[in-house]
Amino acid sequence: MTLAGTSIAAPDLLRLVAVPVFAWVAVRDIKTRRVSSGVWIPLASLGGLLLVWDGWRAWNAGGFVWTHEFLLPAAISLGFVVPIGYLFWWFGGFGGADAKALMVIALLFPTLPTYAIGSWTFPVAPTPVGALSFTILTNAVVVGIAIPIVLALRNAAAGRIAPVMVVGWPIPWDRVPTTHGTLLETPTGLTRRGLDLDALRMYLRWRGLSLEDVREHPDRYRDPATVPEDPNPPTDGAVTATVRSDGGSQEFTEDAPSPLEDAGETPTYDDPWGAETFLSEIDGSAYGTTPAELREGLEVLAESETVWISPGTPFLVPVFVGMVIALTYGDLLIGTIL
Structure with a gap:
């Protein structure tokens, strides 16, 4: 799809629907720690439809596009990110909403969408893996690790020095x-x-x-x-x-x-x-x-x-932040190393 001053594929444009939905989910998770399962069904359906659409477009393009830009990233997204979400839920590391969110993200962002706006192309530092869902996951982990540091600094500034000041x-x-x-x-x-x-x-x-x-x-x-x-x-x-x-x-x-x-x-x-x-x-x-x-x-x-x-920071908050970073900047780990 081409708009004035932009070059964005139609499936990638539709994927942006996830951003305000995940913003709402993150806010709700902070306030209530409760997220209805019904919110994931429309997103999962949209993700499945866009996955088929992308596959059809890549198949028609053939060769390198089909194998390296669709098949391999989609295999990583569905074969790694989905099991990670399920296993962490199974062992008690995630809540049900967290696991469902990762599974939905794996469907919505199995490949690497690009958004060309004027002279800018986003994400700026795309992952070499090619699966944006994997980038969102790793970004969320990085953001989650940073939260205890922020808590410790906040408590130290207020003079609250204690063994639990990082949590x-x-x-x-x-x-x-x-x-x-x-x-x-x-x-x-x-x-x-x-x-x-x-x-x-x-x-x-x-x-x-x-x-x-x-x-x-x-x-x-x-x-x-x-x-x-x-x-x-x-x-x-x-x-x-x-x-x-x-x-x-x-x-x-x-x-x-x-x-x-x-x-x-x-x-x-x-x-x-x-x-x-x-x-x-x-x-x-x-x-x-x-x-x-x-x-x-x-x-x-x-x-x-x-x-x-x-407060036990809800994982959906780092997931939302990780999604925004992934769509704009890209991969925090790869981008800071290279």
Whole structure:
């Protein structure tokens, strides 16, 4: 397709539809950590159609174009990038949306599109591999590696020096209910693996509590006897989910505190906070959370005013950034080395 001052093949022009879609997906992943599977179906269908279109054009061109500019790059894209996405999902390195995004990218960008605008041709530093999907993947990895460096610099500039400064930052306790990520603290100190905040929301909704309730009466809610007989649906931990809040199976007030509270010393329970009961009664695993992780996280949040959390940067953000870089500059690794 030729426009005024441009030279862009029609399939390559249609591929640019992916850019605003992935921008929207990245923003949604940051805000909600939830991406509907329905968003990938139209993109995958478009990618399949464009793949056939490109194959037909390359076949008609014959020889070198068919073999080196279409067949080999497409084989790398579909035979390497797709399995990488699936395997990382299988072993727990990616979420389902991340894996689907890579598979869609492999279909949409199996070869190397070019965009000639005036005297400029993009990408500026194309990959010798010939598969733009591979470049997007490697760019995303480079961007992902750079994020901890940015976090460390941000924390250092603010005087927040801690072993976890490369993966997170501190926030007030009252922001925890609306924050995605992982708690980086236990009662004994900082940790690289703490309570998943989605799992915390699941637990609180299951019990019909707010974090404010827990902080006001921690001794009360440590007692597993206060677990409601008819718990609420835990939801999936999304910030936007709403459920009833009944505070447990018994009614307590400031004037009539729970008879289970001990005014002298903290009692010992077999299942503090009802953590094991919660995890055994819900469907699924609450993102792999263990009873010990849930109890330790609740102990921290019941007392601390400020806690360290890791936002766990969604992989779809580096993927989107890597896509924009791939379409404009090209391959970060090859371009910086050569």
